Amino acid sequence: MANTRRVGGRRADLSDVERRKVWVRAGGRCTLCQRYLLEGELTWQEVPLGEGAHIVGQKRSGRSPRGLDPLPDNMRDTADNVMLACETCHKEIDHRQAAGVMTAEELRRRKRDHEDLIKHLTGLLPDQRTAVLRMLGNVRGKTVELHQDTAALTVIRSGNQFPAFPLSYGRQGVEIDLRALPGEADGSPEYYAAARAAIDEVIGHKLAEGVVRDHVSHLSVFAFARLPLLVYLGARLDDTIPTEIYQRHRARETWQWDSGGPDVTFQIDRHGSAEASTDGVLVLNLSGTIQPEELPALAASLPTWRIAPAAITPHADILTRRADLDAFELTVRGLFASIEATAKSTKVLHVFPALPIAAAVMLGRVRDPQVHPRLLVYDRTDSGYRPVLEVT
Helix, strand or coil: CCCCCEEEEEECCCCCHHHHHHHHHHCEECCCCCEECHHHHHHHHEECCCCCEEECCCCCCCCCCCCCCCHHHHCCCHHHEEEECCCCHHHHCCCCHHCCCCCHHHHHHHHHHHHHHHHHHHHCCCHHHHEEEEEEEEEECCCCCCCCCHHHHHHHHHHCCECCCCHHHHHHHHHHHECCCCCCCCCHHHHHHHHHHHHHHHHHHHHHHHCCCCCCCCCEEEEECCHHHHHHHHCCCCCCCEEEECCEEECCCEEECCCCCCCEEEEEEEEEECCCCCCCEEEECCCCCCCHHHCCCCHHHHEEEEECCCCCCCCCCCCCCCHHHHHHHHHHHHHHHHHHHHHHCCCEEEEEEEHHHHHHHHHHHHHCCCCEEEEEEEEEEEEEEEEEECCC
């Protein structure tokens, strides 16, 4: 990036100090398209290709890009008003046809977001790497966007870690793709059998090998599938590996946890005696409410535990913060501890889930196969609930 350049009718004079600030803050990448600006694509030599793009033009004139902004003249040739850009992006944002889109406010926002991300990434330590696991499935024929870049950005901003995508060709990370399996629309037994086999194959072989070879010391989980399969995924994850489970938030269409908000707590209600029963019912009313009359007839005669948010109506985005998922985890651990202490005869829990996806994964992960009852997980169909998958 040259010290001087003609912009808006006069010569720019960006000092060496301000010029260095622009390059360092941007990490040598175009603020807008992220292109690396110290490497030529013809010779692949280290050639400085970046340009200093003024957010507010130097000349206080309508002919200068965004030049009528009230920014004082003495602030226009500073690093705060100049962004590192490639030649193509620089020309585009300064073109008259882009004036209504690339406003000074929009460019300031992009500059701030880019430089904040660069500063955050360069402050992370090598031991903050996390292997990213994505499970992609359909739910009644529909799926969600869960690209590698989405997971990576979420890990960086919400998990304060480096995303790593080891253990696969193309560096796509650990991926379980259930979308092509037949029978999902009806939730057929063949579909659940095939989906379980796919999960077992990846977790039991690829991920297990990565753990043994020390390629995986921390795991970040992103999953979208039918609830019984999410519970099963959680049960298959190695509980000796620190694991972060992420939630897709419908209202914001993002996977990033909120940093603030009111506390969400959960309560357990129990109905019926469990002293002599080998079976029990677990109803989870978090993302919705399952009414007693919706349950199969067998549930009426069995001891029942219900988990629901305290003083809040269940809804799809009940988990907005990582702390909310922690609260659910503690509640489930308390439930299993209570069953272990007061209902030892219970060997099977018939599970009816109305859960956010992260809570479903957490439910499976929390269960201890050595001491806790088996989970017989039900799926909701047009004709009612039916058991589809057992976690043993």
